[in-house]
Amino acid sequence: MIIAANVLIATGILLMAVSALALFTMPDVYTRAHAVAKSETIGMTLVFLGVLLRPEVDLGAGGRLAFIIVFATIANPTAVHALVRAAYRTGARPRIELDQAAADRELGGERS
């Protein structure tokens, strides 16, 4: 049981690390919000499920933790969605970088 709990916690922290890494590498607000909304939410949920399986957590604490799981799963994507909607309405546009050499290569391959 405790091994399963530790595996769940480690997997969740790995997903949260992916989400935090995306804040460094992604180019604009939409891609960053994508990482925060999806990867962070499932990482949090996995960590909470792992803590729920630990022997330190009894029944009453488990009920509170179940509420945190349900609430965080609903609330985190909702908050990020509200932020992205506000960003879109105020005129933020996605940053698109065209790879001109690759586009030419594809077009040339189709022509020949």
Added chain:
Amino acid sequence: MDPFLIGALIAVAALIGAGLHRVWAGPTIFDRLVAVALVTANGVVIIVLLGATLERPNLFFDIGISYALLAFLLPLALGRYFEQQIRERDQRRAGDTTSAPKRTDAGGGSSPDGEVSS
């Protein structure tokens, strides 16, 4: 005090530091707010892990519930506030460009601001 849980706490604290870098360096206000959403989500995880590590889960999970509620309201309120602010600023700029020719007629001088921002 399970050493695995202490290692997990240190790892999540490092992730909070990574999120704070984006709060510091984000080019727009919404980049910063998205990073703040990640930092607060990691804060809830840290509180829950602390409750398991210190073996007082009832106390810490109550704190985690209230912190999760507050962390849900923060990006909603701030996102709506900054959306309104930026829209009002844009409307003010648009109003300046439309009212600029009237001012030039009255004052008799040219207004470079209206031409630039149109």
